[in-house]
Amino acid sequence: MTKPRSRRGGGRPTIADVARKAGVGAITVSRALRAPERVSEDLRRQIQAAVDELGYLPDPNARALASARAEVFGVLVPSLTNSVFAEVLRGIYDSLSDSSFRIQLGNTHYSGLEEERLLQVFGPQRPAALIVAGIDQTPISRRLLETAGCPVVQVMETGPDPVDMMVGFSHFDGGRAATEHMIEMGYRRIGFIGARMDPRSQRRLAGYRAAMEAAGLFDARLITTTPVPSSVTLGRELFRDALAKVPTLDGVFCNNDDIALGVLFECHRASIAVPKTIGITGFNDLDMMEVAFPSVTSIRTPRYEIGRRSVAMALAAIAGKRPQEPVVDLGFELKRRESTAR
Amino acid sequence: MTKPRSRRGGGRPTIADVARKAGVGAITVSRALRAPERVSEDLRRQIQAAVDELGYLPDPNARALASARAEVFGVLVPSLTNSVFAEVLRGIYDSLSDSSFRIQLGNTHYSGLEEERLLQVFGPQRPAALIVAGIDQTPISRRLLETAGCPVVQVMETGPDPVDMMVGFSHFDGGRAATEHMIEMGYRRIGFIGARMDPRSQRRLAGYRAAMEAAGLFDARLITTTPVPSSVTLGRELFRDALAKVPTLDGVFCNNDDIALGVLFECHRASIAVPKTIGITGFNDLDMMEVAFPSVTSIRTPRYEIGRRSVAMALAAIAGKRPQEPVVDLGFELKRRESTAR
């Protein structure tokens, strides 16, 4: 005569309660909820009535345990305050908001080690999909992704060797296009200014370098970088450094828009004419670049779209319909504005 | 002779495997992992060795089901791209990164309905704590929070009637302090410009109004708002509207820094002298306000600290040590800068 453990769950209705009330087996309730087309019209209605009456909500933990699969998307980004990733996240959230998937977000702080730790935490939970920023995972992270047993989408960049799927664009090409534009506009001593040189920044720099070399304009002294996290403040300081180092500087390609804004403000403060004396190009094309005075040339990147697309691909894969092409390049767009209109 | 279901888990080691290898009972392994002090030194070592050798990681879903408690913090914010919430999130993440808690983030899009939906999704999972932005929950949301059976922290604002705990500051006082500062600096026709008038913006506006009325300067035509989401672009447009409506405008208190930046750029573009002809005050004090030219007066808000503090309070409550005072006001700071230095 064992008395039941008095509902350690705290008394909320379970699937058995619904089944009893609807006069069916528990498994039929389960099916009615997850695959309604496999239950007759009649029972479906009865079950729905019981669910509504009891206010039944399935326990996601029990579900995850029984099916060895949690309705969770694991998302790993290197930064929460960088508005670039915020936009990607927004795309992810918007695409998932009318599904029953929950989102578990991890912040890697641009650290491979932290990424490994987070994957280790996410893995045992058996997420439905993983979305990770970047394509330069450590070998350990890569193995964790490969053995995660769920669709994986690497976002922000494209590359030759996806773990599973990829959505992004070429940062190298972006850097090159920005630089070629400045050369075309007549700038010659074009500096590169970059903070927190993560792999994507490195590739933009490589694109810059390729363009400068092709034009016979490359000079290592034109490059000013720091591992410090990016900020508008830092943009100003790096620009000062760059100008001190190369007084003949006549343009800057900034690793991102924060930096570009810092440069712009410093030009105002020091009464340096933009675009006449100094041309400025940013990267990402944040909303404010168009409004700035003068408006700032930038590379528009498809951040929101990357988020949406990554979810679409993951959902397709979950549904067993893997996309034909696992690597999607969403491209970018050069926005020519006043800051380079010499 | 029922053959076991061939490990639908996919063959990763379970607590039983560890127990067998260590020559102890499963429950002892469970204890060694969660409350090491209750297991003898000897066994603890043996168990640790077995765990390491097998690479055992507890299944969080099974854990959650058995203990009716998931190691998850549910976090609800109204926007992912608003850098204010990004900073709060950063504080939350930094405070939780060396615990075993996972974070499930929901985006309410400033919608009460969406908030209800998300709480409905988070609840059945039995999170360890809930952190929600704002204090103006709908009655339904409020009940969901009250019956969540876990610590709840409302963040961003303080108010008289916490569901459980609160961390924030007074937006009314912030709005009033900013406005009083401008009055003190000699501005008289001070406009209020605000986008997406969420409850916090409303209270800043109320603070502005209180200060203006106290000084006998209030005029309803000075107020320009819109429900449209905030952006730098919008700041410019609203400023144009405001100026068209009240050509004698000599200052603006902006609902947030994005708007302020838009105003600043428009002043540059239209050759309006700042702070001489128009004074500008923002709200939040984003990094760039100090670097802008001219630098922009703003109300510094303790966003990161709000995130940290909310987690600290939640963790204390989980540990059974509820803070003496459930409502914490972290205050704000007026940063006087060039944009109001008439």
Add this chain to the structure above:
DNA sequence: CTACGTCATGGTAGCGCTACCATCTGCTTC
């Protein structure tokens, strides 16, 4: 010396759900 705590450990019975297989009905096929 016995009664009685205390501590370390273990066994059992679920937590609430779903995978798997069995059963049953009704219909088609030859």
Add this chain to the structure above:
DNA sequence: GAAGCAGATGGTAGCGCTACCATGACGTAG
């Protein structure tokens, strides 16, 4: 008319873990 089959439904047995209670060893008090 028997065999075969598809579709709807249900029963059973877990998923991997922890709550609860039992047990045994030991020490301490009376």
